[in-house]
Amino acid sequence: MNSKITLKYGIGILILEIILLGLWIYELKPDPSISIGIVLIIPILFGINLILGIIFYLLKKPLSKIFFVNSIVCPLIFYAFWNLWFMNWAERNYEEYSFGIDNRKLEVSLSKTSDYFSISDNTNQKNGTTTGLYFGKYERIGDSIKLTDGKYKMFIFENKLIGFPKSLNEIKLKKAE
Known part of the structure; x- marks a missing residue:
């Protein structure tokens, strides 16, 4: 897979991730009493992406790079949405x-x-x-x-x-x- 296709997959996953995380937080409607949940959710998101990256790496698929990068990007996006939700709560x-x-x-x-x-x-x-x-x-x-x-x-x-x-x-x- 060339770098243009990998980039397209990466952008697609990023857009899907932004939509899903945004909808999840909107549906969850967290209040400050559960804000400690971020301590659990961020490592889980990191771990899921890291595991997917390892699986794709072992299968010799170029998507592994996307998931390794996403293991950092996904928790950051979630953290941003979480903080935006609590602004003006x-x-x-x-x-x-x-x-x-x-x-x-x-x-x-x-x-x-x-x-x-x-x-x-x-x-x-x-x-x-x-x-x-x-x-x-x-x-x-x-x-x-x-x-x-x-x-x-x-x-x-x-x-x-x-x-x-x-x-x-x-x-x-x-x-x-």
Whole structure:
């Protein structure tokens, strides 16, 4: 097989690989809780291509070179798609508002994939962690949002939080962008 045909096969495999890996990640819809999976998936992709390269080499097929090169290229493509998926992940999955009260930074997070909300304290937290304060379900009613914790009912109306347990006044919210 000459180099032009090998190059065509290589480009074909590359295009197929880009389509399949992109569709796989899109269908998988990974969330940050499974992001450690990359530690397993990348070596598996490397290994599959390396094994195919060895098999084709032992069969004296010129495709072996393609799979040896692909053992490096495929994991890199997967890594790129994986990182692209997690770019703006929070914005795709959550609607967030922030506010301050008593020198504390708090955040209201509404899930776009379910009807759950959380109110967390972000004050002086290390490594981006938060302290959960209130959790429950929310419901959109007209132009307001009703937040129901097991004990409390709060509302978001015109970017104001009404009924927050630590405040008698309505609290101005800043929508995260």
